[in-house]
Structure formats: structure tokens, C-alpha cells
Amino acid sequence: MTEKPTFPQHRTSPKQLEDELQDLMLDEVRGHWSRSFRGPPDVQAVAEEAFNLFGSDNGLFSMRAEYLARIETEVTGMCAALFNSPEGGAGTLTSGGSESIFCALHAMREWARDHKPQATAPEVVMPYSAHPAFSKACHYLGLKVVRTPLGEDLRASPEQMAAAITPNTIGLVGSAPCWPYGLYDPIESLGALAEQNDLWLHVDACVGGYLAPFLERLGHRLPLWDFRVGAVKSISADLHKFGYCPKPASTVLWRSEDLLQYHYVHPSDWPGGMYSMRGFAGSRSAGPIFAAWAVLRYLGSDGYTKLAAQLWQKRRKLMDGINRIPGLHAWENDLLPIAFESRQVDLGLIKADLSRRGWILVGSAEPPLVNIPLDVATTDAIIEQFLDELAQAVELAGVSTMQAEKLEY
Numbered sequence: 001m002t003e004k005p006t007f008p009q010h011r012t013s014p015k016q017l018e019d020e021l022q023d024l025m026l027d028e029v030r031g032h033w034s035r036s037f038r039g040p041p042d043v044q045a046v047a048e049e050a051f052n053l054f055g056s057d058n059g060l061f062s063m064r065a066e067y068l069a070r071i072e073t074e075v076t077g078m079c080a081a082l083f084n085s086p087e088g089g090a091g092t093l094t095s096g097g098s099e100s101i102f103c104a105l106h107a108m109r110e111w112a113r114d115h116k117p118q119a120t121a122p123e124v125v126m127p128y129s130a131h132p133a134f135s136k137a138c139h140y141l142g143l144k145v146v147r148t149p150l151g152e153d154l155r156a157s158p159e160q161m162a163a164a165i166t167p168n169t170i171g172l173v174g175s176a177p178c179w180p181y182g183l184y185d186p187i188e189s190l191g192a193l194a195e196q197n198d199l200w201l202h203v204d205a206c207v208g209g210y211l212a213p214f215l216e217r218l219g220h221r222l223p224l225w226d227f228r229v230g231a232v233k234s235i236s237a238d239l240h241k242f243g244y245c246p247k248p249a250s251t252v253l254w255r256s257e258d259l260l261q262y263h264y265v266h267p268s269d270w271p272g273g274m275y276s277m278r279g280f281a282g283s284r285s286a287g288p289i290f291a292a293w294a295v296l297r298y299l300g301s302d303g304y305t306k307l308a309a310q311l312w313q314k315r316r317k318l319m320d321g322i323n324r325i326p327g328l329h330a331w332e333n334d335l336l337p338i339a340f341e342s343r344q345v346d347l348g349l350i351k352a353d354l355s356r357r358g359w360i361l362v363g364s365a366e367p368p369l370v371n372i373p374l375d376v377a378t379t380d381a382i383i384e385q386f387l388d389e390l391a392q393a394v395e396l397a398g399v400s401t402m403q404a405e406k407l408e409y
């Protein structure tokens, strides 16, 4: 039992603090998944320098201070261009996927007040696999979440989603790809559905957004998911995942300036006059904005494409290694994260054993899966040590699963 904290009476020496902080640091190898997503060391160094130089500047002023306005607009402009944004497309920088999703659903709700006044109790239809941030955002925004069963292939089922549309439906959501399975929803079919029913279509590319365009450049065939699908009105994409920018950094991309306007709230009912922010946050560090600007320009399309090729090799290596462990099977999904299952051993036991060793992993319950947030900073040494300890965890879990069976029968 830890003691109930009290507010410190006396100062603590920097040396003491440093020692305590060092003690808290995760193991360099086993803590790797907990630090996802990171670029290689040179990218981390570029990001860190920009982050530290501007970390104390206040991003709150990004609609007023010229230097902040310019840099933030350059970041969102670069990102919008990557997703085949049409002329007049726009972007918003946020603190993460959850905020991006919140902003997109808020704009969807405001748009629906203009375009779908008959929707008096607005509903958003999404596949079961959509990220929980959608449920959270809907809760805050007073929207009803309608999650529909997935198809046999575990992708969104356009038929199920069509059947869920009512006069109160204001929008649809699809993932590119979804987190638990790394599978793309059929965004083009959802686009057709959105057009037929005059609905807002949001694509959640939080995990895939800053990887897919570069894999496509390498010749990988992925389903269409971005603004090339005409019905897509907004996209969420996390810079702090495969954009390799330091947390917290994500983006919402809007098909047009008009749609972006539905995102803004400009309160002025207080003594300070008009209070306009680019995103949801008020005061925020400008560090992530400048770091994103630096990383995007440091890497450019060439750099990201090179990293995508490296990442794809690491993905293969890790998946092959998992498949060599008896009882485990890594899915051949569309992208990342890696998802593996086991028909023989209890994945809960494997995860618990790994986390005792310091490897923290999350997974899914339906079906039982473990996800690995592989990034390009993952070295061969990390992959090998992880596979080694995973094999040990599987062996132990196998023994206890067998014991449990014996006890049962």
C-alpha cells in the first residue's frame, strides 16, 4: 500500500528528483512497445530539438501570433496534401486521435443542424470495430452511437450499416484501418451509402494515415480510403503514430474550408472578447507543433517511403517469428498493428506474463488477439528478445492451460 500523498512541505533536491526519475524509467528494450510510435534515432533527435526550443511557447496564440500561425498552417497544409485533399481542403492540428475524432464529430453535428434539421436526436452509425474514442465523443456531444455487426471478414458491413440508417442518422464512420485487426473498412462502399443518404462520412485513419500513402508509393495495393473517395468529408490521422512526431500530435483533415467552419466555436461572452482557438485546447505547448513541422520536412516523402519499406521488413520478420512459436498465429492483415491469436493457449496468461516482464501489450477480446504496436525504431535485437520472451510466456501459459483443463475434468 502506498501512503496517501500530501502536498510537499519542503523542496526536493534536483539530484534526488533525478535519481527518482531515473528509477521510474522503463527498461530500454522491454519498454519499447510502451513508447510507440517512434522514428529512428535521427528522427527522434530532430523532433526533440524542435520540441525543446518551442516547448514553452503557447500554442493558444496560433490564431494570432504570426510565427505560430504560419508553422501550424504549414503542418496542416502538408498533411492535407498527403491525403489527396482537393483544392480548398483544410486541416486542424490536435493533441491526438481522441481529440481529432471529437472535433470531427462535433463538426458533423453542427453541419447536420444545417443540412439535416429533421434529425432531432442525431445518431452516428459505425462498425463494431471503430475506436472507443467515437463512443466517448458521442457521449460528450449528445450523439447516439449505433455500432453495427461486422461482416464475416471482420470489416464494416455496408449492408448492416445501411440497415441501421434512420431519419436521425447524421453520419457514418469507417476505419482505415481499425486498431484491433489492422483491417480496412470498405470506404468506397460506405461512400456510396453516405451519398445515397446525404450523410457525413468520417474516415478514421489514426493508425494508418501517415503510413498508407508511402506504402502505396512502394507499390502496395490498399483499398481507397482518403479524399479520393468523393463522399469522405473528414479524416482523422495521428502524427504521433506513423508520422513519427512526438506526442501529443494528430490531425483532422477537412474536405473543404466550409466544413472546417463547422468545427470552430468563437465564444465572446466574457470580459476578454472573442476567444478563438484552432482546436479544442486553450493553453498548450507549441513543442509538438514545431516538432511535427521539423519531422515532416526532415523526412519528406522520400524519407517516409524509405522508413515504410524498413517497417514492412520488420513487420514480416516479427510475424514470421510469431508464427514459428507453436500455438501462435499472426494475422495477414492489411497494415498494422500486428495482431496474433492462439487456439491453444490463453492469451490473457501470455499478456500477464509479458507485462510482468515489462512488455505491456493490449489486445482484443472478440476474437481473442494480442496487438503489437510495431514501429520503425524497433531494432532486430528488440524483436529477437521479444520473440524469445514471448515463446517462454507461451510455454508457461500452455502448462497452466493444461493444468486448468485437468482441474476442470
Ligand SMILES: *Cc1c(COP(=O)(O)O)cnc(C)c1O
Pocket (backbone or CB within 6 Å): 095, 096, 097, 098, 099, 131, 133, 175, 177, 178, 179, 204, 205, 206, 207, 238, 250
Ligand atoms: C490510436 C487510435 C485512435 C486514438 O488515438 P489517440 O491518439 O490514442 O487518442 C483512434 N483510432 C484509431 C484507429 C487509432 O489507432
